[in-house]
């Protein structure tokens with residue numbers, strides 16, 4: 497049995513450990529690429545959203561590499577995501593792949609423990625002895641998801657300060673491989689130290705005062721760099737500090753009903769959207785308000801073309817929130833036809849706009865804003881963000 501799952505940025509590290517900790521073999525699809533997207537586009541319904549197409553390409557690649565069990569997250573809606581796994585299975589069978597099993601991973605509410613059924617299906621075991629292995633696998637998965645979140649936080653900050661372009665990207669790549677190879681509890685407990693040690697090796701220019709930009713949007717587009725044209729790296733290389741709440745860790749904690757930050761964002765968004773309508777709509781709205789109040793320089797809202805919940809979020813930001821809050825926002829709707837040059841030009845123009853807005857504010861309210869920046873930015877962000885910020889200042 498050879499298990500596989502679709503790409504979602506660096507999160508393969510956590511998903512892989514979930515299965516290898518159960519002594520199962522895993523084959524990873526190649527990183528999402530032009531070929532995978534081309535295949536997805538060819539075989540998917542034209543109107544379906546982009547993540548559906550990209551993941552079909554990943555699945556085909558995994559099947560060609562010998563996978564015979566595909567694991568795909570499912571939900572009970574409310575958007576098209578509820579239909580992904582079953583429609584993709586049909587398409588793959590129509591493409592001629594008959595000899596595989598598609599196992600759904602129900603993510604609707606992790607406290608309902610449907611995921612235990614998935615693990616039973618994958619291992620083919622439900623005897624009492626397997627449960628201790630399930631616990632170990634889930635602990636490893638959750639710990640690695642948290643560490644990936646820490647790497648993402650540090651990456652967003654360090655790239656804006658690096659003197660030699662590419663250093664942060666190299667450190668992140670090495671850390672992912674190291675995390676993949678760390679398969680003991682002791683190693684995982686110490687891994688935060690490894691992250692800090694590796695990032696402190698980057699030569700930084702701590703005199704910079706980078707723009708602070710939030711990246712928010714639909715989960716697959718936000719986490720998979722190929723489909724979002726690596727927006728985090730592009731902005732980082734323009735010396736912009738990236739703040740991204742969304743990560744696998746953020747999602748898992750939310751699905752266990754323990755994500756109080758998301759609950760805060762829901763509270764902020766409630767006057768505009770009183771319920772979860774799919775995608776990340778409600779949290780994007782909450783984040784826009786939260787980042788505006790925190791004095792951020794801008795926000796990038798990224799989502800797949802035809803994504804109904806995110807288009808709703810965009811409309812509410814444009815028609816309602818922009819009238820109340822002063823936070824520049826740029827929208828990117830990604831699909832297979834997205835051209836890189838147009839994307840880069842728009843990003844550069846957005847960065848120029850944010851710099852001139854900051855200069856304008858400094859010129860008109862110099863003392864007030866200076867104090868404002870010190871107070872807000874240094875207190876904003878997770879504890880790990882603050883630790884990383886301090887590491888840069890101490891270098």
Ligand code: SF4
Pocket residue numbers: 545546547575576577578714774775776800802803804805806
């Ligand atoms: S969130 Fe958007 S992109 Fe994702 S399945 Fe729903 S409609 Fe499609």
